[in-house]
Amino acid sequence: MLMEGKRRIIVQDEEMEEIKKGPWKAEEDQVLINHVRKHGPRDWSSIRSKGLLQRTGKSCRLRWVNKLRPNLKSGVKFSAEEERTVIDLQAHFGNKWAKIATYLSGRTDNDVKNFWSSRQKRLARILHTSASSSSKSHQNTKDHDDISFAFSCLQAPKFISSTEEEPVRKSESCSSSSHITDFETIKMVPLPELVYPSMLDYENVPFQIDSTPEKQPFVGPHSHLSFPQLQPDFPLPLESQDFITRLGDPNFLDVFGNSGGSALGTAQLPIVPSFLGQKTSNRISGKGESPDFVASDCLTDDFPPIDMFDHIEPLPSPSHWS
DNA sequence: AACTTCGGCAACCGCGTGTGT
DNA sequence: AACACACGCGGTTGCCGAAGT
Numbered sequence: 001m002l003m004e005g006k007r008r009i010i011v012q013d014e015e016m017e018e019i020k021k022g023p024w025k026a027e028e029d030q031v032l033i034n035h036v037r038k039h040g041p042r043d044w045s046s047i048r049s050k051g052l053l054q055r056t057g058k059s060c061r062l063r064w065v066n067k068l069r070p071n072l073k074s075g076v077k078f079s080a081e082e083e084r085t086v087i088d089l090q091a092h093f094g095n096k097w098a099k100i101a102t103y104l105s106g107r108t109d110n111d112v113k114n115f116w117s118s119r120q121k122r123l124a125r126i127l128h129t130s131a132s133s134s135s136k137s138h139q140n141t142k143d144h145d146d147i148s149f150a151f152s153c154l155q156a157p158k159f160i161s162s163t164e165e166e167p168v169r170k171s172e173s174c175s176s177s178s179h180i181t182d183f184e185t186i187k188m189v190p191l192p193e194l195v196y197p198s199m200l201d202y203e204n205v206p207f208q209i210d211s212t213p214e215k216q217p218f219v220g221p222h223s224h225l226s227f228p229q230l231q232p233d234f235p236l237p238l239e240s241q242d243f244i245t246r247l248g249d250p251n252f253l254d255v256f257g258n259s260g261g262s263a264l265g266t267a268q269l270p271i272v273p274s275f276l277g278q279k280t281s282n283r284i285s286g287k288g289e290s291p292d293f294v295a296s297d298c299l300t301d302d303f304p305p306i307d308m309f310d311h312i313e314p315l316p317s318p319s320h321w322s
Numbered sequence: 323a324a325c326t327t328c329g330g331c332a333a334c335c336g337c338g339t340g341t342g343t
Numbered sequence: 344a345a346c347a348c349a350c351g352c353g354g355t356t357g358c359c360g361a362a363g364t
Contacts, residue, residue, distance in 0.1 A: 023358090058350075061350070095353065096353085114331060117355095118330060122329075125328090
């Protein structure tokens with residue numbers, strides 16, 4: 001095995017044939033493009049067996065999919081809409097990056113995966129900073145966006161569908177909600193198709209959750225869920241106060257658009273892409289049932305302090321909805 | 323200016339699945 | 344049915360430029 005810097009560039013397989021690794025050159029790209037022109041995006045292994053390139057079929061496919069295929073948005077940052085879509089879909093599908101990428105034109109699974117992981121990393125860092133330096137305020141826009149992003153994850157929609165093809169899974173991270181403490185009062189407004197606080201263990205949810213598409217028909221990609229009402233003067237751990245204070249900032253959630261997210265107390269979050277709007281809804285009714293509940297794993301385990309949902313006002317029963 | 327940290331990204335690896343023999 | 348091979352996916356690694364100190 002030869003090395004160039006830290007990156008291996010040549011290895012040898014059992015037949016002692018050279019296999020090139022590392023960054024692709026323009027000439028190699030051209031060979032690959034020519035192959036696809038002739039044969040289509042398949043027969044990747046034949047590229048090496050024909051001696052066209054010293055790359056594995058796997059490597060060729062990856063190069064084509066991620067860099068060479070037409071209509072890729074290479075070098076273009078994710079738009080707010082794309083970010084929103086990724087957040088929504090990640091909440092729905094989990095880390096099914098390839099699947100999520102199919103909903104974003106010009107984006108690859110690698111793009112989506114990289115986007116998500118870098119946001120997660122930044123988020124974790126910022127939230128750590130936020131928690132550990134509660135006396136400092138966070139003023140820069142990026143932090144503002146990131147914390148909003150954090151909450152969008154926290155509140156990411158949970159699609160519940162009996163027709164969903166993937167088995168749903170429960171996140172380990174939502175299994176310990178018994179000491180939720182920080183919100184004095186949270187009014188969760190039931191929404192169609194969805195959408196439950198991702199950090200809650202449904203078995204311990206002290207309020208009833210339901211969905212009534214008939215009453216609240218799905219309205220498309222920018223439908224919104226109501227955000228927990230924040231009470232201004234409740235006791236908080238110090239490390240949470242700054243964060244919560246910023247949640248109360250009328251502009252705090254404006255990252256989600258101009259549609260009234262600044263209305264304190266009912267800040268709104270985007271939820272469901274329109275293409276998912278046909279899902280059937282299940283009913284979750286608190287204890288005693290085993291709802292088909294999907295928990296998000298979109299946050300790191302240490303955020304938010306899951307005790308921030310401790311005091312939750314029970315929802316009115318569906319019969320009280322008007 | 324030098325050094326460190328961070329973020330974005332390309333590419334690789336291991337594993338699961340599908341398909342052909 | 345069993346096996347081999349190709350392909351696809353998700354996780355991870357490492358490079359590199361930008362930003363910060």
